[in-house]
Amino acid sequence: MNSSFPATPAPPTNASTFTFSSAHLIPAALVLVATYNFFRGRGKQSAGSGKPIPGPRALPLLGNLLDWPSEHQVTSMQDWAERYGPITKLSIFGKNILFLSSTATITELFVKQSSTFSDRPQLVFSQELCGMDVMHPMTQYGPDFREQRKFMKELLAPEVQRTHEGLLAEEGRRLLRATFERPKDAARYLRRFSTSFALRMVYGLPALEIDDPDVLLAEEMMAICESAIAGGWAVDFIPALKRLPSWIPFQRRAKYFREKITEMMSKPWDAVKSQVMDGTAVDSFCSINMQKFVDGTSKHTETLIKATAAAIYGAGADTAACASHNFILAMLLHPVVQARAQEELDRVLGRDRLARISDKAQLPFVMNVVWEVFRWAPPAPVAVPHRSRADVEFDGYVIPKDTMLLASLYSMSRDPAVYTSAEEFNPDRFAGDKPERLPHHTFGLGPRRCPGADVAVNELFLQAAYILSCFTIKPAQDEAGADIIPVPKFGGKMVRFPEDFPFVIEPRYPGVERLFMSS
Numbered sequence: 052m053n054s055s056f057p058a059t060p061a062p063p064t065n066a067s068t069f070t071f072s073s074a075h076l077i078p079a080a081l082v083l084v085a086t087y088n089f090f091r092g093r094g095k096q097s098a099g100s101g102k103p104i105p106g107p108r109a110l111p112l113l114g115n116l117l118d119w120p121s122e123h124q125v126t127s128m129q130d131w132a133e134r135y136g137p138i139t140k141l142s143i144f145g146k147n148i149l150f151l152s153s154t155a156t157i158t159e160l161f162v163k164q165s166s167t168f169s170d171r172p173q174l175v176f177s178q179e180l181c182g183m184d185v186m187h188p189m190t191q192y193g194p195d196f197r198e199q200r201k202f203m204k205e206l207l208a209p210e211v212q213r214t215h216e217g218l219l220a221e222e223g224r225r226l227l228r229a230t231f232e233r234p235k236d237a238a239r240y241l242r243r244f245s246t247s248f249a250l251r252m253v254y255g256l257p258a259l260e261i262d263d264p265d266v267l268l269a270e271e272m273m274a275i276c277e278s279a280i281a282g283g284w285a286v287d288f289i290p291a292l293k294r295l296p297s298w299i300p301f302q303r304r305a306k307y308f309r310e311k312i313t314e315m316m317s318k319p320w321d322a323v324k325s326q327v328m329d330g331t332a333v334d335s336f337c338s339i340n341m342q343k344f345v346d347g348t349s350k351h352t353e354t355l356i357k358a359t360a361a362a363i364y365g366a367g368a369d370t371a372a373c374a375s376h377n378f379i380l381a382m383l384l385h386p387v388v389q390a391r392a393q394e395e396l397d398r399v400l401g402r403d404r405l406a407r408i409s410d411k412a413q414l415p416f417v418m419n420v421v422w423e424v425f426r427w428a429p430p431a432p433v434a435v436p437h438r439s440r441a442d443v444e445f446d447g448y449v450i451p452k453d454t455m456l457l458a459s460l461y462s463m464s465r466d467p468a469v470y471t472s473a474e475e476f477n478p479d480r481f482a483g484d485k486p487e488r489l490p491h492h493t494f495g496l497g498p499r500r501c502p503g504a505d506v507a508v509n510e511l512f513l514q515a516a517y518i519l520s521c522f523t524i525k526p527a528q529d530e531a532g533a534d535i536i537p538v539p540k541f542g543g544k545m546v547r548f549p550e551d552f553p554f555v556i557e558p559r560y561p562g563v564e565r566l567f568m569s570s
């Protein structure tokens with residue numbers, strides 16, 4: 052009966068990497084470029100700039116190369132926030148990187164000065180070498196960005212969400228049935244829920260199984276995107292390295308990533324295209340948008356829609372799966388919270404039906420559990436990197452043009468000015484006379500805020516309500532019969548999954564299966 056979470060799929064390792072985590076292997080060429088940059092003084096702040104931005108001391112030539120947190124970015128950012136305040140500066144081979152860690156600073160830059168801080172940095176590895184420049188999370192803040200947002204709005208805006216409810220409910224029932232029949236695989240079914248939901252919403256594919264090639268390809272693709280964007284690739288800091296020959300390991304890796312990304316963008320897209328042609332396509336983001344360019348819309352628009360489709364499931368499936376894993380962990384560690392949520396579900400819904408999205412207002416405690424899961428363990432603890440478009444004066448500092456900005460959404464969740472006893476899992480913080488602020492920041496701030504935020508909240512709400520109506524999550528036991536209470540540990544670069552932990556999931560009462568077996 053014990054279940055446990057599989058680790059996040061790792062990107063393929065058919066070639067050794069060339070990242071800053073293996074900095075000792077960087078060849079002499081790299082040092083030469085560094086020397087060149089150093090003497091050109093590219094790492095300095097702009098001429099006549101304000102007070103120096105605090106941060107770890109930079110070494111000659113290397114700058115802060117050795118301080119770069121290729122793993123556990125969140126922990127480094129928390130440490131720096133304590134030592135240097137809300138803005139910490141690193142400089143690597145002439146590139147300025149700012150780590151932001153307070154609600155006030157992130158809001159000021161990403162919301163109030165959004166026209167300057169909503170671009171993405173030029174990441175040579177992911178954008179140029181892997182071909183991700185057209186994917187929405189990497190597009191620059193300009194016409195292509197706005198056009199893709201328009202396509203997405205038609206799918207993801209709150210007013211069109213009801214159309215996804217049928218799909219969510221169907222995937223939810225599949226989750227309950229599979230968990231009932233094979234409780235030890237519950238964690239894998241949670242992942243299937245979000246991947247299958249995202250792929251069906253975007254491409255109108257039939258419901259997918261755990262080991263379906265489309266699911267496996269999508270999971271590999273997500274791991275590839277994470278590695279490409281957050282891998283700390285040397286070529287992102289020294290663009291001249293992109294001219295190195297194709298047999299160099301990072302070039303081989305980029306080639307493999309590019310081929311997989313192209314396959315993932317084209318395979319389901321081409322399948323939908325032929326269904327549209329022969330009139331068998333079901334309504335989906337792709338089939339609906341394809342009709343628009345049948346009559347001669349440009350190839351560029353087709354590429355934008357195709358890349359938007361890939362970005363929606365790429366950005367949405369893993370983060371949502373991570374949130375549901377965090378939910379299970381939170382319920383395992385907090386049985387009293389779990390029992391209160393179950394009591395509310397029984398009181399409001401009875402034991403005759405499962406929740407609907409329209410029940411959210413009647414289930415305030417369940418909703419507060421959902422928000423507290425997002426706050427306690429933000430799935431994307433550091434926002435996708437932003438870039439400054441111009442020199443900007445802020446708080447006595449000058450932030451130079453082309454600075455990369457990494458915002459810690461995790462630190463916002465731990466901000467003592469906003470949340471009391473922030474480490475505690477306490478859904479009641481959002482209730483009572485003086486409720487604390489709901490953690491909308493978990494989805495980022497300003498124009499680059501996650502376009503799938505409302506879908507993600509509905510997805511976790513329905514999962515939480517379905518699971519707690521039908522099952523109880525309990526600790527597994529060791530050989531001596533003692534409960535195993537896991538100490539939460541998290542890993543991953545962009546999406547921070549909890550590490551593998553054992554748990555037991557059991558039906559709440561005899562006959563509960565009639566709620567989900569028949570449909």
Ligand code: HEM
Binds near residue numbers: 364374493
């Ligand atoms: C628990 C679930 C989710 C979390 C925590 C989350 C969080 C985030 C965050 C923090 C960002 C970066 C914001 C920034 O750069 O400042 C982002 C971007 C994005 N998210 Fe989500 N997300 C989730 C689910 C989804 C879903 C379900 C979808 C689609 C259906 C989605 C689509 C996207 C896209 C396309 C972007 C790129 C936006 C851009 O670059 O402008 N996300 N998300």
